[in-house]
Structures are given as structure tokens and as C-alpha cells.
Amino acid sequence: MKSLFLLVTFIISLFPVENPQLTIKISNIEKVKGEIKIGIFNKDLHFLKEGHAIKNYSIKVDKNTAVITITDLPEGEYAVTIYHDENSDNECNRNFMGIPKEAYGFSNNIRPKFSAPKYKDCKFSLSENKTLHIKLIN
Template identity: 65%
Template sequence: MTTIILYLSFIASFFGHDNPQLTVHVKNIKSLKGEIIIGVFNTDKDFLKDGVAIKNYTISVDEVNETIVINDLPKGEYALSLYHDENSDNECNRNFLGIPKEAYGFSNNVKPKFSAPSYEECKFMLVENKTLDIILLH
């Protein structure tokens, strides 16, 4: 009987979802058009470089405060970057100096001063259910 219980426990843990839930509230959305694009990084190597996020999520903007619930990240260390792709061209449009023309934000609500923030500034631990409030910068 003990063997059957252990076997069933193993099967349940294999198929069960033990990933923590990450809830992201995006605040300070000024227009109800386009999408919020979220990039998830788990290392400082290539942080914020195009095409290297380990996961990307896209949500259509239809509220002033959007919420996305992420359930497919295993426990670990992460950093998020996001932007409001108002014109739905799938890129964060920038001016000639490289400064985003579309609203953007980072985990820990890091506000860049003279350059992009570092992974260290934006990182957080996801070991249990967590909620992040990220305020878009304009």
C-alpha cells in the first residue's frame, strides 16, 4: 500500500503545477490601444537585448491597469522589462538617442538615469506566489 501511495504521489508531483504564480499589474497606461509586451530574463548575460528573453508575454490593452498572471515560470531569479506597444509594430520605438518613445517599465520599478538598468537592479526571487506592480514610465 505504501508503494502505491508513493507512486501516486510521484505521478501527481510530475503532472502537478508546482510553479509559483506571478501576477503583474501594469499601471500608468495612458492610452487604450496596442499591447503590453513583457520580456522575462533570468541572467545578467544579454539582459535587455532583443530576442534573448527566456519568455515573452503579450497582452492587449483594454484597461487603464492591466493584469497578467504567469504560471509557467519555475522557481528562480528573474527580471522583467516591458513596454506599451501602442502602434502594435512589435518593437519598442526609440528616438535618435535610443530613448524609448513608447511607455516602458522594469521589475522593481527601476527608473533609468543615463543608461538602461542592470539585471541586478531589476532582479527578484520567485519562490512563492508573488505580485508585482510595475508603473510605466513615459
């Protein structure tokens, strides 16, 4: 029985499982400079907290739209946060009330009204190749 298990494990290892592709298309980039910063979260706990994204990506801005294809996320539930780091200081600059001064966006195109969005509003399931269209809020 143990040898059968080892044989099956070996055969499975010969055919690695590919992660689904997550393509994010970002629009409404007003200023062609800086970088688009992307954070991927997979839990409600610490959602939107700096340093708690499970993955971070960056795209240099060279036109008014941007596209990134992510292939290193296993199947699961995620939420995406984006901001346009216009001045390339690696932070989302905010005004005295905590409202971002740089353009930002969320998966499901959630547009916060009086407070930051919740994970449950931004989450989506990644079980097969998926494309998100996110329009930045300026």
C-alpha cells in the same frame, strides 16, 4: 534498491509540483490602444537584448491598467521588462539617442537615469506566489 527508486519516482510523478504564480499589475497606461509586451529574463548575460528573453507575453490594452498572471515559470530569479507597443509594430520604438518613445517599465520599478538598467537592479526571487506592481514610465 533500484525498485525502491522507481517506486519513489512514480509516486512523485503522481503529485506534480506547481509553479508559483507571478502576477504583474501594470499602471500608468496613458493611451488605450495597442499591446503591453512583457519579457522575462533569468540571466545578466544578454539582459534587455532583443530575442534573449526566456519568456514573452502580450496583453491587449483596453483600459489604463493591465494585469497578467503567469504560471509557467519555475522557482528562480527573474527580471521583468515591459513596454507599451502603442502602434502594434512589435518593437519598442526609440528616438535617435536610443531612448524609448513608447512607455516602458521594469521589475522593482527601476527608473533609469543615464543608461539602461542592470539585471541586478531589476531581479527578484520567485519562490512562492508573488505580485509585482509596475508603473510605466512615459
